[in-house]
Amino acid sequence: MPAIQPARLKVQAAELAQNAPDAEKFCRAFHAYLDYYADRTYRSGIVGEPPPLMRAYHVPLQVVRAVVKELAEHAADKRDESLALADMLWSEPYLEFRLLAASLLGQVSPNPPDSIFGRIDSWTGPGTEVRLINELIISGLERLRLEQPDRYIGHIEDWLKSKHKFENQLGLKAIPPLLDTPGFEDLPLIFRMLDQMMRSAQPSLRPEVLAVIESLALHSPKETMYFLHQTALSGRGNPNLTWYVRHSLKLFPSESQKYLQEALRRGR
Numbered sequence: 001m002p003a004i005q006p007a008r009l010k011v012q013a014a015e016l017a018q019n020a021p022d023a024e025k026f027c028r029a030f031h032a033y034l035d036y037y038a039d040r041t042y043r044s045g046i047v048g049e050p051p052p053l054m055r056a057y058h059v060p061l062q063v064v065r066a067v068v069k070e071l072a073e074h075a076a077d078k079r080d081e082s083l084a085l086a087d088m089l090w091s092e093p094y095l096e097f098r099l100l101a102a103s104l105l106g107q108v109s110p111n112p113p114d115s116i117f118g119r120i121d122s123w124t125g126p127g128t129e130v131r132l133i134n135e136l137i138i139s140g141l142e143r144l145r146l147e148q149p150d151r152y153i154g155h156i157e158d159w160l161k162s163k164h165k166f167e168n169q170l171g172l173k174a175i176p177p178l179l180d181t182p183g184f185e186d187l188p189l190i191f192r193m194l195d196q197m198m199r200s201a202q203p204s205l206r207p208e209v210l211a212v213i214e215s216l217a218l219h220s221p222k223e224t225m226y227f228l229h230q231t232a233l234s235g236r237g238n239p240n241l242t243w244y245v246r247h248s249l250k251l252f253p254s255e256s257q258k259y260l261q262e263a264l265r266r267g268r
Helices: 006-017 023-037 061-077 079-091 095-105 114-123 130-140 142-147 149-161 165-173 175-179 187-200 203-219 221-233 239-246 254-266
Strands: none
Touching (some): 079 095, 095 114, 114 130, 149 165, 165 175
């Protein structure tokens, strides 16, 4: 892999972005671009996150980010062309192609939103890599989350009501980025959705539910502690509820932990 020179990288990414109107030509050029920066000495499992399950060029993250930056203007101005390009990118079985597709999806106008959500639903499934799902939720739904929060929340509710575990996972994963969105303040809505999932969710969804609780505790510790306190008091007969409260104790100071433990005892 050649050393990355920021000025050269910017020129290469800009030249690549000029091919955006022709999706097939762009993909051919993107393969060449990634091949140039590919890490041919990569060995899985040595450092960093687990190796990808699909093929990858193993380029530094900034190599893909440079292309994302250069495509931003095209995505904002040419919605249909950009969506066609995103579809073509996602069809390529390479990690970097799909990461770029997810980022591109989040740069186009979210109107109509169904064309964005439709791609999330059709592109993903139980076998989709977690890092791709996270990128689709965080980056792919970015503008929709900012510009049409009601539609975003509505789709979360649809995912959570689904009888399919994977869609429940998508809904839960979509909540923490919403909490990070400037201006979002409807915590009671999130607590209501979370309460339903805590009461009924199958054990395999526990990691995603706990991730939502942790995000809430970071954003609003007092409100989250009160929510868990009430949950503990109502936990009699529902082992799911007490399990979640016990595994959330570490998120709070010692005094708050004692407060919640007392609620757990009273809720038995």
